[in-house]
Amino acid sequence: MTETQRQPQSTQATGVAVLITNSRGEYLLHLRDDIEGICWPGYWALIGGSPEPDEPLADAIARELKEETGLTIPLQAFTTVQQKNPEHLGKGPIALYQGQWAGDAHALPLTEGIMLHWFPTTTIPRLRVPPWCQEAIRIHQAS
Template sequence: MHSETTATEEPTAARGAVAIITNRRGELLLHLRDDLPEIAWPAHWSVLGGGCDPGESPADAIVRELDEEAGLTVENLTELFEITDHRGSGQIITFFSGFWDGDEADLLLAEGVKLQFFAPDYLDILTIPPFIREGIYRCLAAKPS
């Protein structure tokens, strides 16, 4: 009897997407995460985003996540780069940038504690996951002055 050997596929790494949103003053929209032990990076300031659903692209995921988490629609999201969250979820995170010049108090926060714009000067005093901090600094360094 002949037995066929099929190659087993390597499981694909979990993926996620986040958006670095800035306004006309160059401030960044940050999201204070819930303080729940079952989530990655509880009680940390982060950027909006989340995991990709099965079969969903990071570009589709970020549009969905912005709407679900904050009722936010951002035109002209630009894909930047990927960073792996080695110390948290383990996901490969695709970073996007976008522009939104509204009032964060008008957003409908569905997850987390708070949304707030911060000037880049405040980043060093906030508790931010290391991979998010790296992504923000890479994004800011690439923008023309």
């Protein structure tokens, strides 16, 4: 495993996110609210968030996924990526998990953001997606 493709580390990650794919290889992305005060307002991003104090990363991503989409699916640790843009450098690395689900994204009970939608990898470069999400998808595609 390369340095970029290491397993998520509980002592270093300050965020969690999940790469959810369907049988067509599409990625489930979340359109974030375009409001001041949140990370990546108005961007399409992976589902995720921040662990509570002393919360294991695997528990944090399962909780965030359930809270934001109502989904409870098997997840597997994948890798960790760093937010490299200047305004987010202090946020720390993001532990990534992966899972599969093949349902209707628009039927999920969205509790945060604008919408959830499936996107093929060919469309993602044309969307407004945070660089760390683009990197996560690139690494996932290469694995």
